[in-house]
Amino acid sequence: MSSAVVVEAPGEHRLAGHTPREPGPGEALVRVHAVGICGSDREVYQGNRPEGYVRYPLTPGHEWSGTVQGVGAGVPGSLVGRKVVGEGFRNCQVCDRCHAGETTLCTAGYEETGFTQPGAMATTLTLPARLLHVLRDDCDLTAAALLEPAACIAAAAIKANARPGERVAVVGTGTLGMFAVQFLRAGSPGELLVVGTRRDREALSREFGATDFRTRDEDLPGTFDVVIETAGSASAARTAASLLRRGGRLVLTGIPAPGAEGLDPTDLVVRQLEVHTVFGAPPDAWAHTARVFTAGLLDPLPLVTHELPLEGFARAIELVGSGDPKVGKVLLRP
Helix, strand or coil, rough: CCCEEEEEEEEEEEEEECCCCCCCCCEEEEEEEEEEEHHHHHHHHHCCCCCCCCCCCCCCCCCCEEEEECCCCCCCCHHHEEEEEECCCCCCCCCHHCCCCHHHHCCCCCEEECCCECCCEEEEEEEHHHHECCCCCCCCCCHHHHHHHHHHHHHHHHHHCCCCCCCCCCCCHHHHHHHHHHHHHHCCCCCEEEEECCCCHHHHHHCCCCCCCEECCCCCCCCCCEECCCCCHHHEEEEEEHHHEEEEEECCCCCCCCCCCCCCCHHHHCCCCCCCCCCCCCCCHHHHHHHHCCCCCCCCHHHEEEEEECHHHHHHHHHCCCCCCCCEEEEECC
């Protein structure tokens, strides 16, 4: 029987029957293979996602992979049977920012799969076909379910513009941090430092390409050309800035709690630091992610520690927020 997770309101969810919605013009129907859970899904369930960035009742799920099962009018029939992932932001395509390729800044307002539009914690997902990115037929769809967070880091890597031989660093050792290591490693850095709070992440960091690993309480040099921050705290942002040489480039991807004390503007100006931020992934970052994944330069599977059926949604949310160092990426398998 087809089913879907429905969050009726904060703290209230149920497993409901699911009837696939036939694709309309320009749409595709995807059979979901796997869907990842992240801190944003936990926010949806707990009710502390910022106002305007969630709409109840809701089927969550913005990190997913699957196979196209059907298409609507105007969509090439050759998509049917192809393995795909998909962008989440439902941009308008006609505003100034969309025309500039900055679809995550669409001025028509925020709409995103799994937050304000039905998500992938269901047997199927129907969405605009223009948001799909086609993968190779022999790709691992379980690994591909992690390409959404990878695309967010691809956006950071593009903004960082790290050149071969530069000294680069990553602050944060979660899923995003490990993706940042892989993207930066693909650019042939002269040095790649990972800074975290847990020494047990050193082995995986080095496996993904880090040349050095340190915890935040160790001596940290301020000599790096590029730093990507992924930990999502104000202290991590300050640590990331402290690692940079004068004129270095910083990309912030984590989102601290509202009102957090951040970077010192005097320090930014005096040291002439270049600061970028990322919220979501535009199409060029998704395309870059698919290329890197296809080329075998991105390996998400070691990050997956738990796979549960849709019935395990509550347990999955609990795992994600447990703080257990043995919990990595948690997937649901419709």
